[in-house]
Amino acid sequence: QVQVVESGGGLVQAGGSLRLSCSASGGTFSSSSMGWFRRAPGKERELVAAISWSGSTIIYTDAVKGRFTISRDNDKNTVYLQMNSLKPEDTATYYCAAKVLSGSYYYIGTYGYWGQGTQVTVSS
Secondary structure (H helix, E strand, C coil), X not given: XXXXXXXXXXXXXXXXXXXXXXXXXXXXXXXXXXXXXXXXXXXXXXXXXXXXXXXXXXEECHHHCCCEEEEEECCCCEEEEEECCCCHHHCEEEEEEEECCCXXXXXXXXXXXXXXXXXXXEEC
């Protein structure tokens, strides 16, 4: 069973940057696609970015394209989310999860082994 732990969240001013990390243990991280999701207050959890096991496939939700970068280091069992030019609307709890079922990267139902999340707050 894969366990994931997110870190790197915090409070930042608009226009600033943060790098989130998701460390995984157990299971076969290096062969799993991974995704970053977020849930803002009063909203549903949404996909932010996903990356295939090899890094050859990367997707982003439109709202973060050009500002966020997902990457992974399979030697360290870690996936990262570099967030630049942050906006107040990026404020949310960010979660990491492993893709455990086949299907679209955008479909939340294909992900499992969720972490506890890390809070990102962007002040205006």
